[in-house]
Amino acid sequence: MKRQTSMALAAVFAMSVAGTALAAPANPFVDVPAKHWSYDSVNKLAQAGVISGYGDGTYKGDKTLTRYEMATIVAKAMANADKADAETLKTIEALKAEYGAELANLGVRVDNLEKNASKVKFTGEVRTRYDYQDRNSGETFDSTKEANRLRLNMEAQLDKNVTFHGRYEANTEWGNGSDNESKLTQAYISGKVGEVNYSFGRQPVWLGQGMIADNESNNDGFFLSGGNKVKVTAGAFKKDAETYDNKDIDANYIAANIDAQLNKNLNLTASYLADKDDNYYKTTSAGLKYSGIKNFTVTGEYGENDSDAANGNHNGDAAKAWMAQLKYRGAERDRVGSLGIWAGYRSAEKGFDPLELTTLDAGRNYDDTYGILDNVKGPEFGVEYTVFKNGILTVQYNDLELKNPTAGQQKDKESFFAHLKYWF
Known part of the structure; x- marks a missing residue:
């Protein structure tokens, strides 16, 4: 009886873990590949003054960021979109599409940001x-x-x-x-x-x-x-x-x-x-x-x-x-x-x-x-x-x-x- 009870509990635990894994969003801590296009895009935003980087105004190319970190940067760029010209806005839109899931995990509501932006x-x-x-x-x-x-x-x-x-x-x-x-x-x-x-x-x-x-x-x-x-x-x-x-x-x-x-x-x-x-x-x-x-x-x-x-x-x-x-x-x-x-x-x-x-x-x-x-x-x-x-x-x-x-x-x-x- 004890053995059957233990097996049943183990099965319930395994199912709960599997269910949690299936329901959980993509892991935000996965690294963005070093040669990913978004690094160049983020540097352009820094140079345009939409976001702030390191002391030289850029994000270091030799520092690999996670998708969570990248999404945080994109969220800041979205909040400062009023500083952007037409070309820079296109860059922000591309990054929003790439990191949409991570932005959602962070609780970033694109519609709300756009509505609250100053006219x-x-x-x-x-x-x-x-x-x-x-x-x-x-x-x-x-x-x-x-x-x-x-x-x-x-x-x-x-x-x-x-x-x-x-x-x-x-x-x-x-x-x-x-x-x-x-x-x-x-x-x-x-x-x-x-x-x-x-x-x-x-x-x-x-x-x-x-x-x-x-x-x-x-x-x-x-x-x-x-x-x-x-x-x-x-x-x-x-x-x-x-x-x-x-x-x-x-x-x-x-x-x-x-x-x-x-x-x-x-x-x-x-x-x-x-x-x-x-x-x-x-x-x-x-x-x-x-x-x-x-x-x-x-x-x-x-x-x-x-x-x-x-x-x-x-x-x-x-x-x-x-x-x-x-x-x-x-x-x-x-x-x-x-x-x-x-x-x-x-x-x-x-x-x-x-x-x-x-x-x-x-x-x-x-x-x-x-x-x-x-x-x-x-x-x-x-x-x-x-x-x-x-x-x-x-x-x-x-x-x-x-x-x-x-x-x-x-x-x-x-x-x-x-x-x-x-x-x-």
Whole structure:
């Protein structure tokens, strides 16, 4: 009897173990083979900033992970999917499919993660900058300026073809917390209806190669565009500005742009900009960008402003301007040690850009007797270098002078700036 009882208990135990084994999920502690594709995929996620790896930002290829460990990594990537671009999202989806069973064992609910993910994607940019401008005798402006700028960018998908873009910006001089300027510089939607793209609201305006407008802030208007290799854009916007004689101008503009990508190396542009009554702008330009020489990019543009103000400065003729730049390579945010070096030249007659819709980042912040591309000529030299991932240091020198100085006015307008930009 005892023997029969023992055999019966053993059979019940064996059946219970077998049943448990059949019901149990796959063993999550099985090693992922060393040459499995998911290792490369995880390293790509680390390099893209979606997940954090070891000190060098990667997961060691010589360390074999279990499927349980790999699933934990994938779960973290899913939680940070809002940081991913389209290509990185594809990688995450592939890993989710591979480790679906292990994710389920961990209690990871894909649907819940996607529902709880924020619809608003935030990114930011900080710029710490030092500016110097040569101050001639008799001029009273401060020759140096040190300032910080914070930009907080927002993006949200409102509908399948409608996206919101926003930017909040704050500027302050070094050591001066009370001299703070904060403003909403962008707030617009972009979308597509059929084959036509549109943007509406406070948005950046860029025309041609940037010579007649490269303004990122406080342009309120509406633009339509269409085309692929030849893109045609037209629209209208409003922007407040101040003239050199301190007149506040609340101007309405119309703008048009043709951007033709003839091949992978050559881009041609034609642009038009005018204010409502042609008082300050009636400007046309033609430009090009060529990158067919290894490691070099050539950019150039020529334009004329035939507005009333420009005609008044040139006996009825248009104010003319041109710029050119030769650049070697370029600093890339995700490549530490990458750099760019360039040399350029600009020349603009008085009245070409009286309200400074062009910025061209020349470092002038103090003297109102000339514009970035108005009544000025001279070369510029610059270098940029990626000092850490998402951090670029730029140094630029402009050897400028006035084209037409007034009586007693000094011609020399040399300037220098250095800034560190980093993104998050």
